[in-house]
Amino acid sequence: MTKGHVFSTGNEVLLGDIVDTNSAFLCRQLKCLGVTVIKTSAVPDDMAALVKEIKSIASSADVCVMTGGLGPTSDDLTTQALAQAAGVELAMDDEAMRSMKKFFDKRGFDLTPANEKQAILPKGARFMENLHGTAPGFSIRIGNCRFFCMPGVPREMERMFDLNVRPRLKQITGDAAEIQVIRLTVFGMHEARVGDALTGFSKQFPEIHLGFRIRFPMIEVKLSQSKEAVSQDQRDSDDDSRMNQARQWVKKRIGSNLVSDQGLTLAEEVGRLLATRGHTLSVAESCTGGLVAHLVTDVPGASDYFLFSATTYANSAKEAILNVAHETLENNGAVDETTALEMATGVKTAGGSDWAVSTTGIAGPSGGSEEKPVGTVCIGVAGPLGAHSQRFMLDSGDRGRNKQLFAAMALEMLRRELVKK
């Protein structure tokens, strides 16, 4: 096992001024390359803290990818800290200097003394070119650990990783380490319930790791296995593979709450079902305020099946655009099963689509009543063979999350109709 450490530096991280997206990127890349990330950490721009953490990493990891602190200003201390931890001198690196000059010449700028400082690297370090900025990267071995130092600007870092770090890590780990992953999407069950339903998994499949991730309001079940654990035979016949057996086992336990055994979101699965059938969709929204349409159209290729949506907050718009009867609204109110039904059939006609789904409810924080409290939502689905609607009570205590819940429930009702046909 190659043990990896992902290390960020910089006051802006510790002050919470930026979200450290570099670490997630690097963890993902290392995993794909067969490096097991045993820890991530971040320390401020402080020489003592940097040197201490570098020494600790050098004694525990085989590989460290490190970002930040390579800039031209006085608080950029990475190079110095690595030299100190390695016990080597600093020296001007000719290759780094040439590369930086080229970068500046190309843009017609002059090198400043502050920039020249950036070409000074620890002795014995191996320079890595930065195609998108001035801060040169480098790698250096300390103890048994190889450190790869990259700039903190995500675009510069990602490009440098691709060109310089990835090929060298591949040499270290070899290709065999890559991991097989299966994802399944679940909606309508709490995380604990999913966990209960899958009790006994690790007894049945001890070689497969079972993980959960909340992608609110969905839950993703993830099965993963390193390629080393899979024999050549098993890889050749996918149907009989242990991973596939595990997938089937999970599907059976989750039952009708399984949205996708390919890890698709509700909107992606609905889109896939519509596209497979060559059918089209329109949407009528009230309380979800455009979110259903937004989720549907976030899927690339949605224009093949999505035709039209109307967000009708005002009752007048429900009547004029969706042809909801004035009496329905007067007698039952906007948040009502009959209203939802008429919205769905109305938008199906207006959009000229095969299918339609509608939402009307109370997302909060205000607008609730005793009879129809915040969290009440009525959803209608209209299809080629008819229409129906249903009332739900789904309060999460938060307007934004209620919109997410209502929209997901609308897509789920539609999905259940689509799989029937």
Next chain:
Amino acid sequence: MTKGHVFSTGNEVLLGDIVDTNSAFLCRQLKCLGVTVIKTSAVPDDMAALVKEIKSIASSADVCVMTGGLGPTSDDLTTQALAQAAGVELAMDDEAMRSMKKFFDKRGFDLTPANEKQAILPKGARFMENLHGTAPGFSIRIGNCRFFCMPGVPREMERMFDLNVRPRLKQITGDAAEIQVIRLTVFGMHEARVGDALTGFSKQFPEIHLGFRIRFPMIEVKLSQSKEAVSQDQRDSDDDSRMNQARQWVKKRIGSNLVSDQGLTLAEEVGRLLATRGHTLSVAESCTGGLVAHLVTDVPGASDYFLFSATTYANSAKEAILNVAHETLENNGAVDETTALEMATGVKTAGGSDWAVSTTGIAGPSGGSEEKPVGTVCIGVAGPLGAHSQRFMLDSGDRGRNKQLFAAMALEMLRRELVKK
């Protein structure tokens, strides 16, 4: 100085499956409370790694805020690891059990054995209630360090932090440390350009910390100052305060790209302007697919001014619902300034509103042409005194981000018209 450590646990962090936004949130909060964050770290769901890191933190920090691993499943090890590091037993916590029962009763669910496991805490731990989920939090002292353990779901964590952790940290650091913060929202400038525009700030206001945060596609400029740095006189007269002078200085430098000097988002500021005027809004969307309406209706109270939106992917819907002329679509195509204009005036009439905004463009990844490449968007705004439209080229290389950019630009065009009146 109170030294803080922000500690995340969970395979999903180390595998790069999620971006750890909790740490940035917690770093920001600790800073505001006067705690100096000396390190952040993350380790996987592995008992040995957890115990080792907890012991290391206990010997270096005064306070540790820790997230994740409190769920009901077998890979949730936080409670056990803390008990082991503290050298205490685990025991059922009555208060935690009562709280969880209340949570389930309210929703009409039964407690499962997996959930009951969650009420087991290290002996001597102090329970912290979770209002939005089942995983109870707790705090426990190990060595000289007070650990606050919270769930990893951001919303549950943030609420628990507010209710339970913040007040206790205030006791530890004292009130004096609390910080005054001013936020300003900027749209339409790159981060580097915002930085350039504010060069010289720290010379002018050495006692005020200047920070940036990307809230894509907006940028937030944050001015902060510890209360200690502000004399009583200055606090009493807000208008003349240094913080207010700094706010004015920043506003002048940012100019018309400033969305809000109160830190409001584009949708919040547009909503505020509409509500102030007693005006109403309708929206016609194509490429943004419901996102403009979704952003507008995410603001509590949006029903006071938002009337109607139509997402018209199909040209037939643009004609039928928005009354866009058949000739316009035939001669100019869907992505065109005239089409955008007719969509805006059409939806204003259909919705019966004072204002309307429209989007039509190509979010990608496919659908682009040489003349109209991916990233092209035409936006129309119609108001009480007329309508106009404009073409933009805003490609970020990603469908989802393009939708965000297009929607923000539409709200920005509307905002600029609203502030004119």
